[in-house]
Amino acid sequence: MNETATAPTAPLRARAEIDLAALRANVRALRARASGAAVMAVVKSDAYGHGAVPCARAAVEAGASWLGTATPEEALALRKAGLPGRIMCWLWTPGGPWREAIEADLDVSVGGMWALRELVAAAREAGLPARVQLKADTGLGRGGCQPGGDWAELVAEALRAQSEGLLRVTGLWSHFACADEPGHPSIAAQLTLFREMLAYAEGQGVRPEVRHIANSPATLTLPESHFDLVRTGIAVYGISPSPELGGPADFGLRPVMTLSASIALVKHVPGGHGVSYGHRYVTPGATTLGLVPVGYADGIPRHASGAGPVLVDGKWRTVAGRIAMDQFVVDLGGDEPATGTRAVLFGPGDRGEPTAEDWAQAAGTIAYEIVTRIGTRVPRVYVNEEQAG
Template identity: 90%
Template structure:
């Protein structure tokens, strides 16, 4: 991912401005919501499109106790960049870089016997005990070990490996399926199952450093799920996990990313003029069209053709016609902003611009996808890099 340390002097075709002061403030807000738990800043998928290393550094500066990634490669990249402290990764496939992770002092998640066997072999080769967290499938149905005999087998094997000095069982954890849906019956069922699986492991002799199940939604709304650690992902970046739970402002959070582009062309066209592929938009009368030089190759969802909102010249506009690979058009209704005028696709909303949630609604998706999909040819421009105070 392209990273720009400070705002460049030359104009950019497009930019994703990342406000690190907002991210640090979000960390502090989230820590206050779970005062008795440690906080993990989840920076997987390039920090949900914001840039993993700068965001990880800012999160640690603001008091994050752990960093979380999906893949081991993401975790190793953080270590290579000099990030200290506890880092965890959880999405492994056979033959993964287990030894490198062990040697880098990274906590690795284990959901089944094959993974435990591979990490034990890596620890034996490295001559260093592996830090292992056992994941329980309490009802999400993705990764994680099933309750009952499977969990008993995994816990027992992990304890034997610990007794042999090959692993240290540092965590027991799980993940909610529907914490972003208030009152969903699966929440209580999963929490009960998690407590049962914790109790079994601890009765067998597991003494974890951390027990955790709370994602962003649970951190914000379910204090009974906080245990020893909360894993905050999307909320860290100032986006609500779900409109049903509340807006970012309702939780004291501020969106971190602002996506904008420079208008490339403004031109007059007559009524009845087709716009973009397929002519799904026909001008209703004489008007002006503005060309915004970003498209689905930059992460602008094609599903938002005809619906995506943009702020140009202080006014909301809507994508006219189809979003193309590199560009889209807005109907300016006769206004004539100069070429180079800023077109803001989304941001915090302070200036009346759309938000990532507005784009999610326009595209029929979730705000997670909107920010995460912004492509690598859009430079990330970091502001407020230095922590004040």
């Protein structure tokens, strides 16, 4: 992560402005929707490209009582930065840093016997009990333990290790496949199976601190799925997980990241002038072109070539031709903004600029990918770092 604590005095080639006041407000809005359940702010993948440590701190300030990461390395980095409280990580591979996670008092996810065995061995070595959350595969088909005999074996072995003081089963959890599609038949099926797997584990003697299955879309649209904890990821950053149902404002959210760059060159060209690699765009007449100094090496999706929107001097422009590694061009239609003028690729959208969802539509992807892929060459500039009041 390339952090810039406050706005710099010199202009930047590009910047991703991160509004921590918006993030705190989003967490408070999600807490209000959580039906009394605790809120986990998921800060995996460098907080979806926003900067894990500053965003984690802001989320905790706003009342998130858990933090979530994918990898143990991400979780350990939060602890090293001084983040207190409960931190959970779930994407483990054989030989992972189990002992370090135990010693850092992390909650680790286990969804198979190999992981439980490695965790128990690490707990013996550390001389400390592990905090473990058992993951059930209720239908997503990724991580997690299958129902039936596999789940029974995992629960039994976890309880045996717990009786030996090697671990404590702190949670039972699963993950939705289609929660962003309300009414999808898999949602009810997964909820039913999750309840059955919970009942089995609890019937065997598991007393979890938290039970959870709800992600961002389920937090916003499925109150029956909230249980003890909701895991909110993309919604923390003010992006709608279900744009078909509504934009961020419809859910009381505000996008946190604004991505912009300084126009590097404005020049006059005649009609019939090819633009960028392959000449996929040819000027229809005499015009002006603006050079925007960011490209796919900065995370700007090449698939948005010819379609990505940019706000320059109050007007929407469109990427002209192919997006290159470090730059792209917009046709300014004869206008002549000064070099150094700010070109806004996306932001909250309430100041006339495009949004991450607009770029997602242009690139044929989802807004999650648009913000997460913004690279480390683009400094993160944090605003509203101090909580008001």
